[in-house]
Amino acid sequence: MKVLIAGLATETNTYSPIPTGRASFEESMLTRTATQEPGNLFSAPMIEWRRMAEERGWEVIESLAAFAQPAGITVRKVYEEFRDEILGDVRAHKPDIFLISMHGAMVADGYDDCEGDTLARAREILGPDRVIGLEIDPHNHLTEAMLDAADLIVEYKEYSHIDSPDRARELFVLAADTAEGKIKPVMRDYDCRMMLMMPTLEDGPAKDFVTAMKEREGKDGILHLSLTHSFPYGDTERTGMRMLAIADGDADKAAAVAEEFGRKLWDLRHGIKKDFPPLSATLDKVQASNEGGFVLADYADNAGGGAPADSTFVLQEVLERGMKDVALAIFWDPLLVRMCTEVGVGANMRIRLGGKICEASGESIDLDVTVRGIRENMTQMLGETGMPMGTGVWLEADGVHIILSSLRTQCFNPSAFTDLGLDLSDMKAIVVKSSNHFYNAFAPIAHEIIHMATPGTMPSDITLVKYTKRDGNYWPNVENPFAD
Structure with a gap:
């Protein structure tokens, strides 16, 4: 089995005046030897993937790892250069499994969905039978392009993001089982029509929600559950909270469980939302x-x-x-x-x-x-x-x-x-x-x-964020975004 691993990530605050160019990546991480260097939030998954693949005796090809501190919109030629370098390796090696660590809320000049764009191009190269797995931050804009191109999307469950290595290990096992024909993952998402920043480590409903997701995984054909928390400071059509379920060969079950957990989150919204003092x-x-x-x-x-x-x-x-x-x-x-x-x-x-x-x-x-x-x-x-x-x-x-x-x-x-x-x-x-x-x-x-x-x-009051690309039909901007 041949595994290709890569990383390309930054979180784009489209309201930030700081451009994200090549120097921004160089001062954070720009390397082809990420697994030989100390791990950061986005390179730690690559380290885990290499270790787990080599333990199975599989061949590992390590591509580019390019990560930048969150800032404003990424310079177009910089994104395209990094994307095309990774895709060049995908084309040259045609791996059985392609695993990539990204953010999920990267916006470049001309590309509102860098993750979906990269994955769609990788799928075009690899065809329908090779496995593509994506690990992302929960503060993402989960798009149809991402869902269509990837076999598996796994998000960090915790905010603070202390669990990127844990989620990397989960993604590797799911990707390996898919490549070996043990499972047939199908993904479905549910639009929660909410926008919240949702810390999960304090005792309370958010922490309990994460625990419930973990307890449901591995039961009744549900392979994995992720919650997109949203990144409210990125102006895209898909900005907002979404629930993602991965089921084994059963799209209807994935859709039903995604909606079940999405509705559960809606019922918890007042307990999760925090109003901060001035x-x-x-x-x-x-x-x-x-x-x-x-x-x-x-x-x-x-x-x-x-x-x-x-x-x-x-x-x-x-x-x-x-x-x-x-x-x-x-x-x-x-x-x-x-x-x-x-x-x-x-x-x-x-x-x-x-x-x-x-x-x-x-x-x-x-x-x-x-x-x-x-x-x-x-x-x-x-x-x-x-x-x-x-x-x-x-x-x-x-x-x-x-x-x-x-x-x-x-x-x-x-x-x-x-x-x-x-x-x-x-x-x-x-x-x-x-x-x-x-x-x-x-x-x-x-x-x-x-x-x-x-x-x-x-x-902190998300209703103050002025969007131009998405509508205002989300809670708490409106009391009932499901009214129609």
């Missing part, structure tokens, strides 16, 4: 408390959703209130990082921070700071996978601690602070530029975690 009310609560260890999420400036990661709204209010023992991470400012590395640890500087990328970044802030820490080649862990941070810098401005990075990335882990020498146990509040990927790592050290409705390119 920034000012959150800081009032922190200041009024005698406790420390508050972890506050700057939701709307999450680099992991394509935001600039240089907004100053939270920092500005912290400074205006005269708050102390507050730590904030991670500000993307490669120029300032370079200036700090030039002067070194211990230096006092007058700096201008943030507010550089767009109007949603707020105004730049001028501060007198001391450089407290510098470290190169930093990595944060997200579950089993490492996420590069580049050079990190710790600045202090009279009891306010600010973490910078040379690479644009969200704050996944307390190590973004502690690896630079900052003791978080002394902090009244820790502010993370992240929507939810931070949760699993910070929960053990937090007195309380609060997601804030901050300004930025990713508003």
Whole structure:
């Protein structure tokens, strides 16, 4: 058996002003030896696929792995170059199984559905009898082109995305069983007509829903269940939540179970939807408390959703209130990082921070700071996978601690602070530029975690997102999108 593995992924915030070009991939991952390098969120599946195939004595061909930090629309020629390189390998090797790690919400100039486009071209090369398997992030736009071209689509179940290696192992087994004639997978999806960001690791209905999906798999012919959470910050016709079921040879059963779980999700919607408090009310609560260890999420400036990661709204209010023992991470400012590395640890500087990328970044802030820490080649862990941070810098401005990075990335882990020498146990509040990927790592050290409705390119109120390519018939934008 011959297996070809590849990866091509970025999450496209179509409202982000940051273009995704070749340099964006080069600074994250652009390689043909991904399985010989430390795994990240999107390359970890390739590592698992190689290991599992080689354990069976199968031939493995490793193609391109190209991954970029979420940002704006991908440059057309860059997408086409990477896509065509992978397809060239598919054409040259004609594998029995083609497995690819993608995001599911990649948009390039001229291509609203990069995943569907890539898979459709691969299917044209391979014909109907070879197996194509796709692993994607749940914040995707599940399209008909993807469903038509792939035999199997498996999505991460957890948000935070700590389970990409687990899902990779599941996908490999399903693909191998398909290639060996043990199963005949058929996929059907159900339009939930909802749009929510749905964390799954906290106790509650979202976590219970994921547990129910896992318990149903492997029973009564159901091979796999996935939930597309939606990525609300990508403007496409298919933006929205969808339930996906894979059944063994029974399309009607797949459709029925997808609808069953989709309707179950609809019934849970009010318990899943979170209304976040505004920034000012959150800081009032922190200041009024005698406790420390508050972890506050700057939701709307999450680099992991394509935001600039240089907004100053939270920092500005912290400074205006005269708050102390507050730590904030991670500000993307490669120029300032370079200036700090030039002067070194211990230096006092007058700096201008943030507010550089767009109007949603707020105004730049001028501060007198001391450089407290510098470290190169930093990595944060997200579950089993490492996420590069580049050079990190710790600045202090009279009891306010600010973490910078040379690479644009969200704050996944307390190590973004502690690896630079900052003791978080002394902090009244820790502010993370992240929507939810931070949760699993910070929960053990937090007195309380609060997601804030901050300004930025990713508003927590999804009804504020202005779409041009999809209609407004989704909850919570309308009370009953099934009315007609």
